[in-house]
Every structure is written in C-alpha cells, then in structure tokens.
Amino acid sequence: MTSKQENAELLNKIEAGLKLAIRKLYEQKAAKNEMAVICENGVIKHIPARELLKRQDP
Secondary structure, eight states, X not given: OOHHHHHHHHHHHHHHHHHHHHHHHHHHHHHXXXXXXXXXXXXXXXXXXXXXXXXXXX
C-alpha cells in the first residue's frame, strides 16, 4: 500500500469517527431537548438538536 493510499484510508477513518461523535452529541442534546450551536456559511446559529438529527444521514 502506498503512502497516499494509507493517508486516504486514515482520513476516511477520522471522518467516520468525527461523524459518529457529532451524531452522539446531537443525540445526547436531543434527549435533553437542548439547542446545538453550529456555523452555516459563516453564520453562527442555535438550532434544536432534534432538527440537526433529522438533517443528518442515517
């Protein structure tokens, strides 16, 4: 395996881990009926975590 392939594989694992961590965070906040703070197009927004869970891929 080349270094480029190893880097791509590592990047994919890191991205998958981040997506999982963010999903868990939203699930915890949704269970408490809390808001999440996100940045969309350079604008900081407070959005209910339940709404963000609906936006994410299953």
